[in-house]
Amino acid sequence: MRFLFVVEPLSEECPEWLGVMYLSSVLKKYNLETKLFVTGENVEEIIAWKPDFIGYSASTGRHRNLQKFNSELKKRINFVSVFGGPHPTYFPEIASDKDIDYIVRGEAEEVIATLLSQPKEKIILGKLPWDLDKIPFPDRDLIYSHKSNPIRRFIATRGCPFDCPYCYNSAARKLYPGEKWVRFRSPENVLEEIDYVLKQYNGKFVFFQDDCFGMNKPWLEKFLSIYKQKINLPFHCKIRLDSLEENMVKDLKEANCYSVRWALECGNDDVRVKILKRKMTKQQIISGTQLLHKYGIKFMLLNMLCLPETGIETDLETLELNIQCHPTFGWSSIFQPYPGTELSSYFPNITVDKIIPSYFADSPLDISDKKLRVRLQRLFGVITRYPSLRYLLPLLLRLPLDSFYYKLWDWHYDLSNKKLYAGVI
Ligand code: B12
Numbered sequence: 001m002r003f004l005f006v007v008e009p010l011s012e013e014c015p016e017w018l019g020v021m022y023l024s025s026v027l028k029k030y031n032l033e034t035k036l037f038v039t040g041e042n043v044e045e046i047i048a049w050k051p052d053f054i055g056y057s058a059s060t061g062r063h064r065n066l067q068k069f070n071s072e073l074k075k076r077i078n079f080v081s082v083f084g085g086p087h088p089t090y091f092p093e094i095a096s097d098k099d100i101d102y103i104v105r106g107e108a109e110e111v112i113a114t115l116l117s118q119p120k121e122k123i124i125l126g127k128l129p130w131d132l133d134k135i136p137f138p139d140r141d142l143i144y145s146h147k148s149n150p151i152r153r154f155i156a157t158r159g160c161p162f163d164c165p166y167c168y169n170s171a172a173r174k175l176y177p178g179e180k181w182v183r184f185r186s187p188e189n190v191l192e193e194i195d196y197v198l199k200q201y202n203g204k205f206v207f208f209q210d211d212c213f214g215m216n217k218p219w220l221e222k223f224l225s226i227y228k229q230k231i232n233l234p235f236h237c238k239i240r241l242d243s244l245e246e247n248m249v250k251d252l253k254e255a256n257c258y259s260v261r262w263a264l265e266c267g268n269d270d271v272r273v274k275i276l277k278r279k280m281t282k283q284q285i286i287s288g289t290q291l292l293h294k295y296g297i298k299f300m301l302l303n304m305l306c307l308p309e310t311g312i313e314t315d316l317e318t319l320e321l322n323i324q325c326h327p328t329f330g331w332s333s334i335f336q337p338y339p340g341t342e343l344s345s346y347f348p349n350i351t352v353d354k355i356i357p358s359y360f361a362d363s364p365l366d367i368s369d370k371k372l373r374v375r376l377q378r379l380f381g382v383i384t385r386y387p388s389l390r391y392l393l394p395l396l397l398r399l400p401l402d403s404f405y406y407k408l409w410d411w412h413y414d415l416s417n418k419k420l421y422a423g424v425i
Pocket residue numbers: 008009011014016017018019020022023054055056057058059060061062082083084085086087090104106107108109112155159166167168169209211338357358359360
């Protein structure tokens with residue numbers, strides 16, 4: 001039997017979709033043939049391959065394209081269609097689409113094979129794999145036959161212990177009441193995978209995709225000491241500043257941590273603490289980044305513009321704090337009130353259909369100075385890198401140079417990625 005995964009175009013920076021790669025490995029254990037199709041490629045290839053199942057991995061905002069794609073295909077060939085990934089997980093109402101045969105909510109490794117026996121229920125709730133070491137390593141061939149870069153991505157944990165009100169983590173956890181949400185692979189299992197992948201596929205840089213890498217200090221210490229001896233390639237991970245300690249930064253550096261990313265989110269203390277519930281003071285943020293500078297670890301700061309109950313002054317405060325921190329990349333996105341997250345309660349009339357497919361594109365909110373704030377997002381990284389440009393901002397924000405600013409953003413994005421990932425992409 002044949003199972004085709006369909007995903008939206010793979011980004012240059014992050015072509016590796018670990019979710020479908022994990023599922024492909026599980027299906028191969030059941031002797032299914034698997035393949036990946038990226039929307040935009042030649043659909044005739046799907047027709048010729050004759051899949052028995054087509055599985056779509058859908059995020060919110062992008063789901064509409066995939067549903068349309070599925071309906072068109074259903075008119076031409078017979079197959080069982082299944083939707084999984086974040087969108088069906090948080091919006092099971094997508095199951096009312098008559099062209100979708102099944103949806104899987106949550107983590108799917110333990111349930112994907114039940115599709116083979118045609119379950120009666122249209123909505124299948126994934127089971128949390130409690131021993132992550134038992135899951136087969138992700139199937140890299142599935143993706144690398146389409147696209148690859150020298151960065152190899154891994155995930156050492158599932159789940160995050162925090163409850164940021166703009167994120168889906170707490171909604172995901174509620175699907176599994178009473179179950180252990182934050183789960184760790186053993187350091188040995190992760191290192192075995194890295195070693196295998198580097199031998200099999202080469203690679204120049206390692207990227208840990210975990211929501212919060214290093215939240216468990218004893219785990220991190222053990223992992224880093226073996227990583228240093230066994231792998232020692234430069235790596236990138238996400239950390240939380242509120243758990244950053246000097247000895248941890250030192251250990252990361254000694255293990256060849258090249259760069260990290262962490263979420264600053266907003267330069268205004270009140271908004272950051274009261275609305276975003278990130279209990280960090282400006283001083284803590286600046287001291288944390290000084291530690292990273294001291295040990296020579298490059299870093300990306302993640303920020304959100306156009307936040308609820310704020311004006312352009314707040315976005316400018318965020319820019320100012322970024323400038324003070326001297327990041328390698330002052331990254332910013334435009335806040336989207338994803339329905340189902342706590343912050344979406346500020347905007348009851350923003351339904352899922354109003355969510356913009358990319359959080360870099362625009363804001364769905366009716367806010368003052370929207371045009372200027374979206375322009376600021378395009379210029380944010382460049383001005384963080386070249387701060388003297390900020391004196392020109394009042395003029396730059398009023399010039400109707402949107403397509404030029406977008407190109408500038410694109411150029412700066414690539415430049416910053418080169419710096420963050422040791423020039424390998
Ligand atoms: C890495 C990452 C990316 C990468 C790679 C995307 C990917 N799909 O791997 C990049 C940078 C490209 C990306 C982009 C975006 N991302 Co992103 N991303 C993540 C992140 C941090 C990790 C993903 C991961 O590897 N998880 C680990 C794997 C094992 O889990 P998984 O992918 O969820 O897959 C499991 C299940 O979902 C399910 N499953 C997945 N696909 C399928 C398919 C089928 C058929 C079935 C049955 C099951 C199934 O089974 C898998 C195995 O258990 C998650 C946060 C998170 N913790 O998941 C956010 C997250 C997925 N991203 C998010 C968002 C918002 C986006 C963007 C829309 C942002 C934007 N640019 O505007 C885009 C959309 C991209 C797209 N084309 O869909 C949100 C999605 C919210 C939502 N309701 O959709 C998340 C959940 C962050 C959050 N906590 O809010 N992202």
